Structure formats: C-alpha cells, structure tokens
Amino acid sequence: MTERDSHGLLHRKLGPGKLVIASHNKGKLREIGELLAPYGIDTVSAGALGVPEPEETGTSFVANAELKARFSADLTGLPALADDSGLCVEALGGEPGIFSARWAELEDGSRDFMEGMRRVHARMQEAGEGAGHDAHFVCALALAWPDGHIESFEGRVDGIITWPPRGNRGFGYDPIFQPLGHGISFGEMEPKAKHAMSHRADAFAKLVSAVF
Incomplete structure (x- = not known):
C-alpha cells in the first residue's frame, strides 16, 4: 500500500511481518531495536540469517544505507532496514564522515573506536585550535523491499568534539x-x-x- 505524505510525496507503507535489520554492529542493532519496539515490528538481524556485510562502495551515507538494505532484501526475500551513519568534524573538512568505521580499523581488520577517537583528536590537533570543535553526526536509514522498492531518510544532530572521551554508554564515537x-x-547520556x-x-x- 502507498500513501502520500503532507508534502505530497508517495511512500510505501510497511505491512506486518518480519523486518531484517541489515547490520552486524551490536550498538546499532540495539538502538534500532529500541526505536522499533513501540511499533510491534518482528525484527531479525542480518547476522542471525547468515547474511554477510557487503562492501560499502557508496559515496554518501544514503548510498551506503541503500546498498546494505538492498543486499539483505535480495538475499532474504524480506523487507530490510539498513543504517549508515558517521561523525563529521568541521575542522577536518567533514571527515571521517562515511569512513567513520574505517578510521577505527586496526591492522588485523578489527575495529577499536577508542583508536578511532584518538585519530580524530590527533587530526584536530594538527588542524589547530583555530579550526574549532564543531561536529555533527549523520544517519541515513534505507528500507528496501525484495521487489526493489526503497525508501530513504536522513537525520542529523549538531554538537562539538570533546577530549578526553567521557562515558561508557552508547557506542562508536x-x-x-x-x-x-x-x-x-x-557516551554519558541515558539511552x-x-x-x-x-x-x-x-x-x-x-x-x-x-512508512508506518
């Protein structure tokens, strides 16, 4: 079923049934699950279905989210919701941006976001105090159906970079x-x-x- 929103845009509605969360990131899975909980959606992770992580070749958050959602929807035959998000630091020209997870990668291929945070801090020190501390997080969500239809949405929150790191809640940066x-x-904030x-x-x- 499709309906027009208040801006006249046509959207497909998500019906009852299973929804694949196309992520292997435990922090994202937890947050998305908590956000979906009030809507009674029956979710299952891509990892639980044996769906691997596709290579993220997109040049934007939306492109990568759509790539991951389509990949899971194609392999499972179920609607799939994917997230692509990252930290954009003004002093670094918007980096790490879509490469936020890669900035946390170690030589063995594992990810350590403490190392990623150190890299952000080191690069900001190189940029100099005059470059400022402004930053924002971006999140793109893409919902794909097995027939190829896709809906995408982007959100943002503005803030500043602080050092040293504070708090052990949340995840990533x-x-x-x-x-x-x-x-x-x-990291200090209640979920x-x-x-x-x-x-x-x-x-x-x-x-x-x-879509709901």
Missing part, C-alpha cells in the same frame, strides 16, 4: 560527541535521552511518519 545545548557526551535527540532518532522519526 559517542564518548567524544557533546550535543548542542547539553553538558554531557552521548532514552539520546533517543530523543540523536541523528538516528531524527532519521527514524521521518521513516516512521512516512
């Missing part, structure tokens, strides 16, 4: 990101408070309005 108007980092303002919550609200 959360301990060095302090959202505007708040005195604590995402419920983060869900009320995060880039993922922003994108998710747009998705819910359009």
Whole structure:
C-alpha cells in the first residue's frame, strides 16, 4: 500500500511481518531495536540469517544505507532496514564522515573506536585550535523491499568534539560527541535521552511518519 505524505510525496507503507535489520554492529542493532519496539515490528538481524556485510562502495551515507538494505532484501526475500551513519568534524573538512568505521580499523581488520577517537583528536590537533570543535553526526536509514522498492531518510544532530572521551554508554564515537545545548557526551547520556535527540532518532522519526 502507498500513501502520500503532507508534502505530497508517495511512500510505501510497511505491512506486518518480519523486518531484517541489515547490520552486524551490536550498538546499532540495539538502538534500532529500541526505536522499533513501540511499533510491534518482528525484527531479525542480518547476522542471525547468515547474511554477510557487503562492501560499502557508496559515496554518501544514503548510498551506503541503500546498498546494505538492498543486499539483505535480495538475499532474504524480506523487507530490510539498513543504517549508515558517521561523525563529521568541521575542522577536518567533514571527515571521517562515511569512513567513520574505517578510521577505527586496526591492522588485523578489527575495529577499536577508542583508536578511532584518538585519530580524530590527533587530526584536530594538527588542524589547530583555530579550526574549532564543531561536529555533527549523520544517519541515513534505507528500507528496501525484495521487489526493489526503497525508501530513504536522513537525520542529523549538531554538537562539538570533546577530549578526553567521557562515558561508557552508547557506542562508536559517542564518548567524544557533546550535543548542542547539553553538558554531557552521548557516551554519558541515558539511552532514552539520546533517543530523543540523536541523528538516528531524527532519521527514524521521518521513516516512521512516512512508512508506518
């Protein structure tokens, strides 16, 4: 079923049944699961279905989210929801951006976001204090159906980079990101408070309005 939203755009509605969460990132799986919980969606992770992670060859958050969603929908025959998100630091020209996960990669191919945060901090020091501390998180959500139809939504939250990292809640770069108007980092914030303002919550609200 499709319906037009308040802007006249046509969206396909998500019907009852299973929804694949096209991610192997435990932090993302947890947050997306918590955001979906009020809607009674029957979710299953791509990993639980044996779906591997595709190579992310897109040049934008939306392109990578759509690539991952289509990959899982094609392999499972089920609707699939994918997230692509990252940290964009103004002093670094928007980096690490779509390469946020790669900045945390170690030589053995594993990921250590503490190392990723150190790299962000080191690069910001090279840029100099005058470059500022402004940053933002971006999240793109893509919902793909097995017939090839796809819906995509993007969210954003602005803030500053802080050092040293603070808090052990959240995941990824959360301990060095302090959202505007708040005195604590995402890493220190209660999950419920983060869900009320995060880039993922922003994108998710747009998705819910359009397809649920």
